[in-house]
Amino acid sequence: MNQVNGLHVDGELIDVPNFEAMLNPHPLYAELAAMGPVVRLRTHLGVEVYGITQWDTAIAVLRDARFSKSSINMQEALKKSGLSGPGSGFPISGAKSGNLLNTDPPDHTRLRNLVNMAFSPRRIELLRLRVEALVDDLLSRLVGREDADMIGEFAYPIGITMICELLGVPDDSRSNFRDWATKAMSPGHADQQQSLNLLMQYLADLIAAKRKLVDDGAAPDAQPDVLSAMIAARLTNDALTEDELVSMSYLMLIAGHETTVGLIGNALLQFMQHPEQMTRLAGQPDLIKQAIEEVLRYDGPVHRTTMRATAEDVDIGGLTIPRGSFVQVLIAGCNRDAVRFPDPDRFDISRKPSQNLAFGYGAHFCLGLHLARLEAQTGITRALKAHPEMRLACSPEDIPWARTVIRAPARLPVRFGR
Numbered sequence: 001m002n003q004v005n006g007l008h009v010d011g012e013l014i015d016v017p018n019f020e021a022m023l024n025p026h027p028l029y030a031e032l033a034a035m036g037p038v039v040r041l042r043t044h045l046g047v048e049v050y051g052i053t054q055w056d057t058a059i060a061v062l063r064d065a066r067f068s069k070s071s072i073n074m075q076e077a078l079k080k081s082g083l084s085g086p087g088s089g090f091p092i093s094g095a096k097s098g099n100l101l102n103t104d105p106p107d108h109t110r111l112r113n114l115v116n117m118a119f120s121p122r123r124i125e126l127l128r129l130r131v132e133a134l135v136d137d138l139l140s141r142l143v144g145r146e147d148a149d150m151i152g153e154f155a156y157p158i159g160i161t162m163i164c165e166l167l168g169v170p171d172d173s174r175s176n177f178r179d180w181a182t183k184a185m186s187p188g189h190a191d192q193q194q195s196l197n198l199l200m201q202y203l204a205d206l207i208a209a210k211r212k213l214v215d216d217g218a219a220p221d222a223q224p225d226v227l228s229a230m231i232a233a234r235l236t237n238d239a240l241t242e243d244e245l246v247s248m249s250y251l252m253l254i255a256g257h258e259t260t261v262g263l264i265g266n267a268l269l270q271f272m273q274h275p276e277q278m279t280r281l282a283g284q285p286d287l288i289k290q291a292i293e294e295v296l297r298y299d300g301p302v303h304r305t306t307m308r309a310t311a312e313d314v315d316i317g318g319l320t321i322p323r324g325s326f327v328q329v330l331i332a333g334c335n336r337d338a339v340r341f342p343d344p345d346r347f348d349i350s351r352k353p354s355q356n357l358a359f360g361y362g363a364h365f366c367l368g369l370h371l372a373r374l375e376a377q378t379g380i381t382r383a384l385k386a387h388p389e390m391r392l393a394c395s396p397e398d399i400p401w402a403r404t405v406i407r408a409p410a411r412l413p414v415r416f417g418r
């Protein structure tokens, strides 16, 4: 067994640590990319995965239907890997019934068409005033304070409030989510399965209550939230089964808050660590859109796509990936591919806008990207305007990172004032 930059290389398999690798992941991604566009990894769960390390190959994989998400192909790969349960290591697709992340077309297209409208740029733009008011309210609570936790007191309430309001999840139950969601997204956590079950049960009950309102003939616009719209669609054209409804709600709730919390947290962190970029943004507030794109590229919260499984043997990147193999794109590594992004390890908000992979690519391209961008652009603009002197209250090595599949600080202690 060889040792390469802290990686154990056993024959052709490279052992990739899970959480530890997320603390300082970029030397690892660079090392993997130097080995080739497709590398054979063994994840912390002991599962063999073909990792995609370079931009061009990532695009080719994500637009190729032979890299499948359907349960038939995933089951075959699971069987081959000797795992019986959902061992993807990426629990947001771990629900048993159909949702966007565990189906291929035509099922995927049917499910996606049901929710696409609710997340379209036009519909999300209608939320701008609400997001601004929420951000201002959170910032007003920090007035006169000397320090704060910008995750617990800022990023998290923005992420959870917006996705819950959009889906129609009532206020009183939100306090349980953080605990359930964090554990459900922590591979190997003792309470992972139980937290997943609690969240699923909560959503099933909520949907039953909303369905009763719809069945009792409540006017559709009396409760114009996404869950009610999906329930109504189920009634009119049988578009969704009951289990699909719960599974879809689960996916949107989970994918829709931890990720944006991570984006806002990582953005604040990067600006505090690059004060010259913060000054630049203060001088040119119009740069905010591309500044958030640069945060997504340089330190996005989602480091790997969910798993695909090959539906047949596929020749790619100089090798043949056999049918029934797991494949995962290493997004954060591809976002620093020097062929596409010159000087990729430099955080530079004036970098020419060019699409990055933070939101994925192809059929499973992120549903919630417009919402995520609106929250992050508004949150960062207003937070940095209110607190241009914000700085880390601990050394960067002491930042407590969330032990989930999302790269995000669990807490972000900052100090205000000079």
Ligand code: HEM
Pocket (backbone or CB within 6 Å): 100, 101, 112, 163, 251, 252, 253, 255, 256, 257, 259, 260, 263, 300, 301, 302, 304, 305, 306, 307, 331, 357, 358, 359, 360, 361, 363, 364, 365, 366, 367, 368, 369, 371, 372
């Ligand atoms: C898919 C990233 C916010 C809902 C994805 C994928 C990525 C991603 C990389 C593709 C996964 C794959 O191909 O395996 C992010 C990031 C976010 C974010 C970085 C925030 C910064 C959101 C929000 C929602 C959301 C706010 C709200 C609903 C989804 C859904 C999918 C998805 C439902 C699956 C789409 C499909 O399979 O058709 N996201 N996401 N995401 N995201 Fe996001």
